[in-house]
Amino acid sequence: xxxxxxxxxxxxxxxxxxxxxxxxxxxxxxxxxxxxxxxxxxxxxxxxxxxxxxxxxxxxxxxxxxxxxxxxxxxxxxxxxxxxxxxxxxxxxxxxxxxxxxxxxxxxxxxxxxxxxxxxxxxxxxxxxxxxxxxxxxxxxxxxxxxxxxxxxxxxxxxxxxxxxxxxxxxxxxxxxxxxxxxxxxxxxxxxxxxxxxxxxxxxxxxxxxxxxxxxxxxxxxxxxxxxxxxxxxxxxxxxxxxxxxxxxxxxxxxxxxxxxxxxxxxxxxxxxxxxxxxxxxxxxxxxxxxxxxxxxxxxxxxxxxxxxxxxxxxxxxxxxxxxxxxxxxxxxxxxxxxxxxxxxxxxxxxxxxxxxxxxxxx
Numbered sequence: 023x024x025x026x027x028x029x030x031x032x033x034x035x036x037x038x039x040x041x042x043x044x045x046x047x048x049x050x051x052x053x054x055x056x057x058x059x060x061x062x063x064x065x066x067x068x069x070x071x072x073x074x075x076x077x078x079x080x081x082x083x084x085x086x087x088x089x090x091x092x093x094x095x096x097x098x099x100x101x102x103x104x105x106x107x108x109x110x111x112x113x114x115x116x117x118x119x120x121x122x123x124x125x126x127x128x129x130x131x132x133x134x135x136x137x138x139x140x141x142x143x144x145x146x147x148x149x150x151x152x153x154x155x156x157x158x159x160x161x162x163x164x165x166x167x168x169x170x171x172x173x174x175x176x177x178x179x180x181x182x183x184x185x186x187x188x189x190x191x192x193x194x195x196x197x198x199x200x201x202x203x204x205x206x207x208x209x210x211x212x213x214x215x216x217x218x219x220x221x222x223x224x225x226x227x228x229x230x231x232x233x234x235x236x237x238x239x240x241x242x243x244x245x246x247x248x249x250x251x252x253x254x255x256x257x258x259x260x261x262x263x264x265x266x267x268x269x270x271x272x273x274x275x276x277x278x279x280x281x282x283x284x285x286x287x288x289x290x291x292x293x294x295x296x297x298x299x300x301x302x303x304x305x306x307x308x309x310x311x312x313x314x315x316x317x318x319x320x321x322x323x324x325x326x327x328x329x330x331x332x333x334x335x336x337x338x339x340x341x342x343x344x345x346x347x348x349x350x351x352x353x354x355x356x357x358x359x360x361x362x363x364x365x366x367x368x369x370x371x372x373x374x375x376x377x378x379x380x381x382x383x384x385x
Contacts (some may be wrong), residue, residue, distance in 0.1 A: 041118045053080035060307040090307025092251035102156035107256035110149025113142040113214045114263035122197050123269045124287035135196040147173040150245045157248040169235035175321035176225035180331035183219035187275040200279035209276040211352035214359040216276045223268035230306040271300035
């Protein structure tokens with residue numbers, strides 16, 4: 023009766039519809055959660071007028087964006103300006119093809135799924151550069167160049183962090199990585215890889231404290247300064263989509279994906295994803311934006327060397343103890359994570375005690 027569902031074109035159309043539905047539904051939930059979490063942290067009410075507990079505020083905002091006038095400045099490079107949101111948003115849709123939502127709910131089980139995700143993660147920055155270059159606006163141009171520098175700096179530690187669970191699972195397939203965590207989750211023996219991956223993911227998604235390409239307090243809105251209406255909404259939706267992808271990858275590679283107890287696997291997967299999404303929002307409402315030099319110093323001087331050390335140590339431990347590497351690897355990784363926390367504080371927020379003392383003496 024439903025043989026037509028097995029046909030490839032029909033499956034592609036259904037997968038696209040489900041992906042768009044999941045993204046739109048998640049955006050409505052995340053809009054509400056972000057405002058409520060920020061309000062809770064900053065001791066405010068948050069949305070509470072539109073609908074009960076303000077639940078319809080996200081719906082009202084969605085209709086406002088859909089009906090808002092789309093204004094294009096006269097001196098922009100029109101074709102590139104129009105294509106930039108599409109180029110930014112397309113890799114987000116494509117990434118959902120390999121994400122395993124449950125044991126039986128994966129669009130494509132690629133044997134190179136991790137490489138596929140890394141390739142897509144390098145494409146969305148093109149949309150930001152196109153938006154900044156075509157807008158004929160100095161703030162937009164600086165935002166686009168910041169996005170390019172940020173991508174180059176943090177794509178390396180992100181990819182190196184991906185290699186660790188690939189080594190532990192012995193496969194580049196995301197489904198195989200989940201199956202390799204049947205008995206224990208990789209976060210127990212590789213917390214450092216999770217922290218470095220999530221930190222680089224924050225930078226890749228341009229979220230606080232790494233939102234320098236947008237930086238509304240100094241660049242008005244950065245690469246999005248000249249955008250309005252539905253095209254601005256596509257950038258906004260793409261940012262939330264990237265957050266969902268990063269959270270899904272973290273849940274898949276380090277927290278066992280769909281593995282859980284009693285409840286269906288898809289519910290466990292979504293619960294883990296939304297925990298990471300709430301962590302995104304918590305960080306945004308807590309940490310201040312880094313300076314550009316702090317951003318680059320942290321990426322090149324701390325994150326890349328630390329991920330390289332972690333990768334080398336993991337390789338040696340697995341080679342020396344192929345059948346019993348879990349305990350020693352876990353001890354070493356937890357110790358390195360403490361070093362990571364210490365280096366983050368010293369490099370990104372260095373103390374300038376000597377300069378302050380010298381100023382007091384001269385004064």
